Amino acid sequence: MRRHLVIFGERTAAEMLAVAEEICHDQFDKIETCFVDPSEDKIGRQCRLLDDAAAEVAYMIGMLDLPLKLRIQQHCQTRGYRPWTLVHPTAYVAKSAQIGFGCFIAPHVAVGIGAVIEDHTIVHFHSSIGHGAHLGRHCAILPGARISGRVRLGDGVLVGSNAFIFQGVNVGSQAQIDALTYIKDDVPERRVVSVRRGG
Structure with missing residues (x-):
């Protein structure tokens, strides 16, 4: 049976594609990205690999x-597709850390002892996840961000490039932390925190 890997998205998907082609080329017959227009009803209309029954x-x-x-x-x-997790070989992931399904751990990431990264979370280049930190589903940690020990991120949290979250902080679901922002206090759900707006 043929095996395909489809990566949905745009710029981030292109980075994921480059890593997948580097380390998974022998595991799949084809690997490609699939752009999804949010206004379209049908997911994957543009993706040829999804048509291969x-x-x-x-x-x-x-x-x-x-x-x-x-x-x-x-x-x-x-449709019975399975989520694929991709961890670059230059990433350090502690043996006691847990990585969920469909996650992307980019090159030069560090994931500390006892950290938990739930399904479909993306941790970009040169980011670090501290000991005992817990990242919910569908989070995005952008390049260079630092998540300290025992931090808890709810589902769908976005942490901008080179942001820093101090140890033990709780960040509510769907909150957004702007680039270069230092977080030392808990952040409520759906809150946007920026160096331009205070934090």
């Missing part, structure tokens, strides 16, 4: 739009 399809979601991510996940689950 005789193939086993694995997928990853490489985008920041949370409602669209959830639509894609539902679409893939109902």
Whole structure:
């Protein structure tokens, strides 16, 4: 049976594609990205690999739009596609850390002892996840961000490039932390915190 890997998204998906082609080329017959227009009803209309009924399809979601991510996940689950986790060999992941399904751990990431990264979370280049930290589903940690020990991120949290979250902080679901922002206090759900708005 043919095996395909489909990576949904745009810029982040292109980065994921480059890593997948580097380390998974012998595990799949074809690997490609699939752009999804949020205004279209049909997921994967542009993706040829999804039309191959005789193939086993694995997928990853490489985008920041949370409602669209959830639509894609539902679409893939109902068709029996399986989420694929990709960890670059230059990333350090502690043996006691747990990485969920459909995650992307980019080059030069560090994931500390006892950290938990739930399904479909993306941890970009040169980021670090501290000991005992817990990242919910569908989070996006952008390049260079630092998540300290025992931090808890709810589902769908976005942490901008080179942001720093102090140890033990709780960040509510769907909160957004702007680039270069230092977080030392808990952040409520759906809050946007920026160096320009205070934090």
